[in-house]
Amino acid sequence: MTGSRNLVRPxxxxxxxxxxxxxxxxxxxLQQGDGTFHYFTHFxxxxxxxxxxxxxxxxxxxxxVRLPLxxxxxxxxxxxxxxxxxxxxxxxxxxxxxxxxxNTSHFLxxxxxxxxxxxxAAMTLYLATAPSGRRQDPRYGxxxxxxxxxxx
Amino acid sequence: xxxxxxxxxxxxxxxxxxxxxxxxxxAGVRMHRSRSWSPVPRxxxxxxxxxxxxxxxxxxxxxxxxxxxxxxDDPDLAMQRAGILDxxxxxxxxxxxxxxxxxxxRVAVVFFLRPAQAGxxxxxxxxxxxxxxxxxxxxxxxxSSGAVGVTPSDPATTVVADPDGRLATAYRMRRPRDGGPPxxxxxxxxxxxxxxxxxxxxxxIGLDEVLTIVDAVR
Numbered sequence: 427m428t429g430s431r432n433l434v435r436p437x438x439x440x441x442x443x444x445x446x447x448x449x450x451x452x453x454x455x456l457q458q459g460d461g462t463f464h465y466f467t468h469f470x471x472x473x474x475x476x477x478x479x480x481x482x483x484x485x486x487x488x489x490x491v492r493l494p495l496x497x498x499x500x501x502x503x504x505x506x507x508x509x510x511x512x513x514x515x516x517x518x519x520x521x522x523x524x525x526x527x528x529n530t531s532h533f534l535x536x537x538x539x540x541x542x543x544x545x546x547a548a549m550t551l552y553l554a555t556a557p558s559g560r561r562q563d564p565r566y567g568x569x570x571x572x573x574x575x576x577x578x
Numbered sequence: 579x580x581x582x583x584x585x586x587x588x589x590x591x592x593x594x595x596x597x598x599x600x601x602x603x604x605a606g607v608r609m610h611r612s613r614s615w616s617p618v619p620r621x622x623x624x625x626x627x628x629x630x631x632x633x634x635x636x637x638x639x640x641x642x643x644x645x646x647x648x649x650x651d652d653p654d655l656a657m658q659r660a661g662i663l664d665x666x667x668x669x670x671x672x673x674x675x676x677x678x679x680x681x682x683x684r685v686a687v688v689f690f691l692r693p694a695q696a697g698x699x700x701x702x703x704x705x706x707x708x709x710x711x712x713x714x715x716x717x718x719x720x721x722s723s724g725a726v727g728v729t730p731s732d733p734a735t736t737v738v739a740d741p742d743g744r745l746a747t748a749y750r751m752r753r754p755r756d757g758g759p760p761x762x763x764x765x766x767x768x769x770x771x772x773x774x775x776x777x778x779x780x781x782x783i784g785l786d787e788v789l790t791i792v793d794a795v796r
Contacts, residue, residue, distance in 0.1 A: 459787075460780060462643045463655035508661075515786065517794035518662035530664065532656035542640055546633055553625040 438493065443481040445495045450504070456509075463538065470541035471531045476501025477548035484556035491556070501526070649756035650779035657752055658762075659787070663773045663794055666752070672766040673748040675718045679736040685795050686716040686766040687788060689781065690740075690751050693724040700730050700786035707785035708748055715792055720745050722759035751775055763788060767795050 449469075456465040476498050480491045491497055503510075505526035508518050520575045534540050589632065617625070622769065652658035657666045672688070680686030688776070689699060702708050718736040721728055722778055725739035743759060745751055751760040754777055763781055765774040765788075774791050778784060 459784070460648075460651075460661070463658075466640055466643060501615060512661055513788065515790035515793070517790050518660070519794075520662070522662075529660070529662050532660065537654075537656060538640060538644075542637065545636070549629055552631050556621070558621045 441493050441495050445499045449497060452502075452506075461509075462507075464509065464532070466538045467531055467541055468509065468526070468528070469502050470538065470545040471526045472501035472503070472505025473498045474501075474541070474545045474548040475505065475526045477545075477552045481548075481552045481555055484552070488557050490558070494552075505531075581626060587774070589643055647755055648779055650754045650761045650777065652752050652777040653755045655748075656768075659776045660776065661787075661791075663765075663791070666771075667750045669771050669773065670750055670790070671718055672764070672770050672772050673745060675720065675736050675738045675745065679718055680716050680766045680770065682770050683768050684716050685714065685768060685792055686718060686792075687711065687763055687792065688720060688749065688766065689719040689763045690720045690722075690746055690749070690760040691781075692722050692728065692759055695782060696721050696728045698725075702733055702782040702785055704783070708787060711785055711792065712787055712794070714789075722746075749775060752777055765791050765795050 453462070453465050456462060477503075480494060482495055484490055505528060507525045508516075508522040508528045511522075512518065518529055520529065523530055531541070536543075586740075615620050631670050660666050665690070672686070673678070675688065680688065691699060699719065703712060712732055712735070716734070716736075717730075717732075718738070719725075719728060719730065720738055720740045722743070723739060723741050725737050728737050730737065738745070740759070744762050749764045749772055751762060751764065751776070754761060760777060761781070762777040767773050773795050781788065
């Protein structure tokens with residue numbers, strides 16, 4: 427069927443598999459250290475951070491972010507970078523809050539449930555506001571190619 | 579295939595003969611032709627499906643992770659194994675366990691354990707990480723009851739019983755979820771100030787992490 431064949435590109439499928447595998451490995455690694463609480467905190471915080479940046483990028487360039495799951499994974503890894511350093515071993519210090527509030531993010535009232543809500547809000551923001559990819563979508567005006575064609 | 583796109587899936591412009599037909603104007607509502615007509619564009623439906631699926635999957639995973647807590651965990655997991663000094667509880671002077679321990683001028687680690695966890699810790703202190711820890715710091719073991727049966731191989735290790743919880747309170751250790759005596763440790767700096775405290779039910783297999791905190795205090 428034509429529609430289902432083009433719904434997901436092969437590269438997107440590979441990215442989905444890679445992201446899911448990496449996330450499972452991270453979860454299992456933190457689960458061994460009894461750190462699933464930390465996993466979810468930094469996942470939601472990092473993913474929310476990435477989604478906000480993705481929203482800004484999508485509006486700036488008037489198209490959805492390519493490979494959004496990869497951006498979400500990057501946000502997660504950035505947020506949990508101090509935990510990777512912790513294995514080296516380097517204890518956390520206050521300056522590590524530059525990694526999406528790595529230390530203070532744990533103390534958000536409501537803890538991980540609140541971060542889940544923040545993540546849902548960030549995801550909704552991106553999905554609701556990112557352009558559809560249609561260059562001539564009337565909401566976003568003509569795309570660059572259309573504009574150059576009209577001036578020519 | 580999205581029936582309303584006039585760029586291909588790589589974002590390239592389509593030739594005119596393959597581009598989307600012009601939108602229809604019906605009763606003041608702009609619509610596009612598509613193979614399966616719906617008042618909601620397909621990209622909107624796809625995004626709603628992605629959003630709902632993600633919310634359900636992650637919500638379920640979060641719920642499962644919170645559904646079976648360890649009774650020895652801190653009721654607030656943010657306070658457990660924070661990995662940073664001076665965050666969980668204020669700095670406070672360390673109370674002497676017995677005699678002069680913990681001694682001024684030396685970093686000390688004071689373990690707070692129940693009898694069931696004391697045996698594995700004593701065994702772990704004879705392992706590589708435990709020996710490194712013993713070389714670096716003074717070690718105290720506070721057992722909630724039955725301290726007589728706790729006999730570390732290193733005679734320099736101080737072992738005391740704390741049946742009434744006085745020492746645990748003095749070190750401002752947090753209570754586990756089950757409300758019983760704490761299972762974790764406190765790290766005391768060279769000035770005799772408690773800089774780190776945490777619940778850690780699996781401390782016997784996690785002495786590497788204790789070493790990380792000790793390095794930060796030193």
